Structure formats: structure tokens, C-alpha cells
Amino acid sequence: DVKVTQSSRYLVKRTGEKVFLECVQDMDHENMFWYRQDPGLGLRLIYFSYDVKMKEKGDIPEGYSVSREKKERFSLILESASTNQTSMYLCASSLGLQENTEAFFGQGTRLTVV
Amino acid sequence: AQTVTQSQPEMSVQEAETVTLSCTYDTSESNYYLFWYKQPPSRQMILVIRQEAYKQQNATENRFSVNFQKAAKSFSLKISDSQLGDTAMYFCAFMTSGTYKYIFGTGTRLKVLA
Numbered sequence: 001d002v003k004v005t006q007s008s009r010y011l012v013k014r015t016g017e018k019v020f021l022e023c024v025q026d027m028d029h030e031n032m033f034w035y036r037q038d039p040g041l042g043l044r045l046i047y048f049s050y051d052v053k054m055k056e057k058g059d060i061p062e063g064y065s066v067s068r069e070k071k072e073r074f075s076l077i078l079e080s081a082s083t084n085q086t087s088m089y090l091c092a093s094s095l096g097l098q099e100n101t102e103a104f105f106g107q108g109t110r111l112t113v114v
Numbered sequence: 115a116q117t118v119t120q121s122q123p124e125m126s127v128q129e130a131e132t133v134t135l136s137c138t139y140d141t142s143e144s145n146y147y148l149f150w151y152k153q154p155p156s157r158q159m160i161l162v163i164r165q166e167a168y169k170q171q172n173a174t175e176n177r178f179s180v181n182f183q184k185a186a187k188s189f190s191l192k193i194s195d196s197q198l199g200d201t202a203m204y205f206c207a208f209m210t211s212g213t214y215k216y217i218f219g220t221g222t223r224l225k226v227l228a
Contacts, residue, residue: 031214040123042205042220050214058215090159094214102149103216105159 003027006091006106013113019078021109023091030096032074033103034058034066037088046089049074050096081113116141118208118219126225127196134181135191135222137206145211148182148189153203153221162204165189196226 007022025032031050035043035058045058047066055066063085067075074093078085088110092103117140127133139148150162165173165182172180177194193200206219 033216035218040220042120043218045215045217048215088157092159092216096214102161102164108157
């Protein structure tokens with residue numbers, strides 16, 4: 001079975017903390033994504049990586065950064081967490097250079113910033 | 115900018131009946147791909163069905179089929195013989211050829227009633 005695993009399902013952090021959300025895939029996929037899911041807003045792309053150490057900003061990158069040192073791992077970093085970053089975060093991966101390929105998703109991390 | 119619109123935030127259907135979820139998109143590109151994803155209450159997002167824009171024939175997957183109207187930029191999902199397990203959030207998604215990034219709509223919450 002293909003798998004995308006996010007390190008935590010629930011996370012509570014304090015305002016101003018540096019937060020790391022980890023995602024690992026075991027499918028040797030080139031592309032990896034971080035989305036944020038909010039009610040009424042759907043999924044919004046934060047960052048996209050198409051290769052190791054390669055990244056591209058999505059629609060809402062402000063307040064976030066990412067790291068991809070190894071092909072299987074894609075980390076989302078909240079440099080200084082704020083309450084408006086309370087949300088569901090979804091990681092996904094897909095096979096590179098195949099346009100009709102499906103994205104495989106992790107189970108999501110519900111982050112609460114207090 | 116490409117956008118995906120799902121105008122029905124919530125829908126319900128009786129078990130065994132048919133329901134149609136609507137999706138429209140906006141793009142100036144001619145080559146692209148469309149997807150429907152399902153997110154059950156357990157939150158793992160999975161692919162339901164996909165369609166290549168260059169194909170005239172509508173995609174089908176068992177009880178799921180699409181009505182793809184390219185000129186109208188419409189991509190609706192029909193679920194036949196609805197089952198309780200179809201209860202979920204459904205997201206329409208779009209990918210422009212060459213970008214490998216998925217753009218999602220705001221989702222439709224579908225409830226199948228016993």
C-alpha cells in the first residue's frame with residue numbers, strides 16, 4: 001500500500017513557537033505538497049517541491065517555509081506560530097513528470113495555536 | 115489565475131438514489147486535467163475519478179461518473195446508487211499541463227441518509 005505519513009494528527013502550540021510538521025512518503029515520488037484546509041476555503045497550496053532541495057511557493061506561503069533534504073521527506077515550518085495559522089494541514093505526494101497522476105494524501109495534522 | 119468553484123457547500127441524498135455534485139473551473143489553457151477527491155470523516159483524502167481535458171468521453175468508475183462539458187468549463191460528479199459510505203467531503207481539483215500542481219475547490223459536504 002502506498003503511504004504518506006504525517007508525524008502528528010493533533011498538535012497544540014503556543015504563539016511565537018517555531019513549529020515543524022513532518023511528512024514522509026514511501027512511494028519514491030518526486031512531487032510533494034503542503035496544503036492548508038479551512039472550512040469554506042477548501043485546500044490552499046502553501047508550498048510545492050518537485051525535487052530534493054527544490055521548492056516553489058504556492059498561493060499562501062507567508063509565515064511558512066519548507067525543507068526537503070531527502071526525497072521522501074518534506075517538512076513544513078512555521079517560523080513563529082500565530083493564532084491565524086490554526087488549521088488542518090495536509091501533505092501530499094505525486095509521481096513527477098506525469099500530469100494525470102493522482103496525489104496521495106496523508107491523514108492530516110490538526111494544528112491549534114494558542 | 116485558475117480557479118475552481120463548487121457552488122454547493124452541502125448536499126444530502128437518500129441511500130440508493132443518485133446525486134450530482136457540480137464543479138466549474140476557469141482557465142485559459144487548453145490542456146489540463148480534472149479530478150474528484152473524496153475526504154471521509156476519517157480525513158484521508160482519496161481519488162475518486164479523473165478526466166483528461168483532451169478526451170471527449172466522460173470518465174466512469176463503477177458508481178461514479180462525470181459530466182465533462184469543456185466549452186462550459188463544467189465538471190460534475192454523479193454518484194449512482196448512493197451508499198452510506200459515500201458520506202464525505204468531495205473536492206473538485208484541476209491541474210494545468212506542465213505545472214504538476216493541484217488547485218482545489220472549496221468542497222461539497224455530502225451526507226447519505228439511511
